[in-house]
Amino acid sequence: MENTQAIKLVDKILKNLDETGINTDTLIDDIKELRVYAIEAKVPLLVKVLRYTYEHIEEHDSFLIPILDDEPLDEEEDGAEEGNDASPEESLSYLIALVKNLNNKGNLSDLKEYKELLMAY
Template sequence: MENKYAQKLIEKIQKEVLQDKFDLESIVTNLKKIREYSLEEQNPVVTKALRLAYEHLESNKAFLIGIPEDEPLESEEEQAQNVSEVNDIESFEYFMSLLYDLTIKNNLLDLREYNKAFVAFNN
């Protein structure tokens, strides 16, 4: 994200998670704020990823999507295997790191994979 306020919110979430403070309500609120900044930057992949992430957190009370594989998952069955039974903090940390620097091509590609996983999880 280019917006410095969005970057500060991303850093705040990352710092809290590193300190074992996974405050769901605070995270969702901050993701919604970051999404407002992404709307201004007109990046639909990021905007969608943020919306799907906070909706996922609100409905499941945890981040249950695993880190995307290096090779894209083709089938719905493969995507379904990339789900965790417990809060996947490592995956959430990775998701947040992707948002910080969108100039890296692979970050957007991985955000697209997260988007697919969020949608597959809800179906």
């Protein structure tokens, strides 16, 4: 995202996640505010993902979507998916960090995958 205020908000969210975990009081408001920047930037995928994210957190008081696997081929070697070991905070931090660089095709692909996971949950 190009907006410096949005980037500052992303940094604030990530810092709060590191320090206090998923504190629904401030986190939901911050994600809603970040969504406004996504609307202004005209990024419909991000708008939806952020809405699904805060609705999911409101409903479950946590972020229950596992972090995306970078290397799906490793599953056979160690017998388990890497992403299942990540905490809800780590998965949410990864999703929020994707917002910083929407020009990266990998980030957009991951946002699409999070959207599908949130819709299916």
